[in-house]
Amino acid sequence: MLLLALVAIASSRLLVAPTSQAEEFRRHVVVSQEEHASDVGRDVLRQGGNAIDAAVATAFALAVTHPAAGNLGGGGFIVAFLADRGEVVTFDFRERAPLASTERMYLDDEGKFLPRHRAGLRAGGVPGTVKGLGLAHERFGTLPWADLVLPAVALARDGFPVSNTLARSLNSQLFDDDGASDALDGSGRGARLADFPASVRAFRKPDGTPWQAGDILRQPDLADTLSRIAEHGPDEFYGGRTAELIVAAMQAEGGLISREDLESYRAVQRPPVHATFRGYDVYGMGPPSSGGIVVLLALNILERYDLAADGPESAETLHRITEAMRRAFFVRATRIADPDFIDVPADVLTSQSFADDLAASIGPKATPSQDLADFPIAGLAEGSDTTHLSVVDGSGNAVALTYTLEQGYGSKAVVAGTGFLLNNEMGDFNLVPGVTSASGLIGTPPNRIAPGKRMLSSMSPTIVLEDGRVRLVTGSPGGRTIPNTVLWVVLNVLEFGRSPREAVDALRTHHAWFPDVITLEGRRWPEETTRELRDRGHRLRSTELQGDAHTIIVDPVTGLLHGVNDRRRHTSRASGD
Structure with a gap:
């Protein structure tokens, strides 16, 4: 059946009614x-x-x-x-x-x-x-x-x-x-x-x-x-x-x-990029995609915080996630490109020690994005x-x-x-x-353009393993928002313990170093949260929808395959047995 994309925001927490479940399959599934x-x-x-x-x-x-x-x-x-x-x-x-x-x-x-x-x-x-x-x-x-x-x-x-x-x-x-x-x-x-x-x-x-x-x-x-x-x-x-x-x-x-x-x-078979988060193995695409490194770097920064204790919509959680996004996208802009043309130390960029150095600069207030750069910022985004x-x-x-x-x-x-x-x-x-x-x-x-070079991408196909078995398969469209959409899906499952349908339906945010602004999906975030974010120095704006993360989440106990089509667009579908 066709599942209709959201027309209006249903609540401050979810884009769609939480009673609608992901489709369950026992053998196999395509979303x-x-x-x-x-x-x-x-x-x-x-x-x-x-x-x-x-x-x-x-x-x-x-x-x-x-x-x-x-x-x-x-x-x-x-x-x-x-x-x-x-x-x-x-x-x-x-x-x-x-x-x-x-x-x-x-x-x-x-x-x-x-x-x-x-x-x-x-x-x-x-x-x-x-x-x-x-x-x-x-x-x-x-x-x-x-x-x-x-x-x-x-x-x-x-x-x-x-x-x-x-x-x-x-x-x-x-x-x-x-x-x-x-x-x-x-x-x-x-x-x-x-x-x-x-x-x-x-x-x-x-x-x-x-x-x-x-x-x-x-x-x-x-x-x-x-x-x-x-x-x-x-x-x-x-x-x-x-x-x-x-x-x-x-x-x-x-x-x-x-x-x-x-x-x-x-076409080239390349090694994946890899990090662990809360004991799970997270694998992504390496350069010339920036998405894998951006997602893993953000997760490495965020692992030091108990985000679940503060909740996914608290100002403290959104501040920390935003600062991780900001730093990961700064690294994207300055360190990542086609590895056949540029030396990209992927193992370093996805290491915990590299994340430690970046996290040390995160304080209670927003970091101005220009402060991360040692070159001038003047006062054409991806599709x-x-x-x-x-x-x-x-x-x-x-x-x-x-x-x-x-x-x-x-x-x-x-x-x-x-x-x-x-x-x-x-x-x-x-x-x-x-x-x-x-x-x-x-x-x-x-x-920068060079003959034969592969252009940088934000695409972030991602697989999470638990004890050597698939726990999560996800990815999204959305230009520069892609890594942050994937980050939210991963956090919703592994950190916040949301159900499969909630993990995909839940509201998302985006920050890409520049422009120096948090984009909040939907328009009904808690007023206390948005007020505190502004008090911390963040600039906010709203967008109707972010991403389209067709996801498979495997129940580690029953083995059921939850095929979760992202209902932000109209014709997505999970199909399987």
Whole structure:
């Protein structure tokens, strides 16, 4: 069934009524943003596939049914627990800067930022999704590759009924508010699908009218692309007919990705980052994702405090969590980038001694963020349309997979003839070198553009083990809010002892070093808490919703799998047995 996202805040403590429980499963479960994709993953598990197989199939299905973030033209990360080996492995399939890119490609001759370059094919990094899914399957999958891709082929060719959410999303990209077709008009609004003819062909309803819930969305070009990938394997995307179509589109539209970029792209198996919290083993993705280090560093700082004694909504707890977030994000900005280009001492940054040094500077008052930096702060955030899926299979294997196009619908540009959208991940580099501002623009050296470099990410797929068995699998979209969303889910389970449904539904907060402000999800936090936070020197603002953390929580006593879809968005679903 579809579970509706929250429209209004139900209480000061929870985003939804606490009586609604997570779905319980005994054998296996997949939780993702979209119901058809979750069902594809469940069916793979029923056929005897393992968690890797199910994650790969679900990801390909999301490329069809969740076009705002599910993708072939983007990239991401996998954190997987292999129960029979007792090992956590991770896969990096983050996009890379094209070889023709330059550090100042987003600036004009006078050094002024050019936001128009954040849309269209010029905005894209070399896609990694197909290679990444292929590498994970090659190393640890069990079912034939084609069996994992063909369900997505069927969804693209035969179509599926669009939800209310997808109908509204597509219409906002293709039409004016009055339903009239729209084109780029120079008015300064952000780019949309309507601005790119290939995107209109891919996503416009055949009769040209706005989409309605229940209409069938068919994507024949995408079906053909997926069919080639199913038949010829992942390398087809990078060296076959699909690669030819990508290069032709780049040459026609002024994009930078070349045949050499595609043929030289590699996904990488990297070591996970790891720390312990309250005796649990917490594993995350290492660089070029910053998310794992940020989450683990914050947990290392917070372990010295008894947060549960003060409660999750007390000013003392929020102050401590905020100061941990502030310091972790400062480290993110100054120490973390693509490890193939920058030396990132992950073991040091996730050590307790490193956290001790940072925690020593936390006092009863808010630390001004500028005080952490030894460089000037002047007086383009990451996109929020990533997607995450979690899988646990009947053998105790688990996968946390997060991937993205960057902003919703990525570059907004479909690669002509392929049916898939290209990412706009080049915007995740530090685009204005040397300028870090109080508004949140980061210009520190590690994450500046370089040919072949992977841009820094906040994606935070996370697995928690208890005594060598899965306790928690989680992750989220949300740009820079991602690590803090994951941090809250982990704390809600391991520190505050909330039920599975409460752990995901509970209100969240965010601080990212700059801007120097606490973002509070919802608008009904205790007045005493917000007043005390202001008295301590914190600046506060509100946001309606933060993150979309599709989570699996395993009961350590009964072994039940609690598939907890995050109801902040409309079409998420847990599917299993």
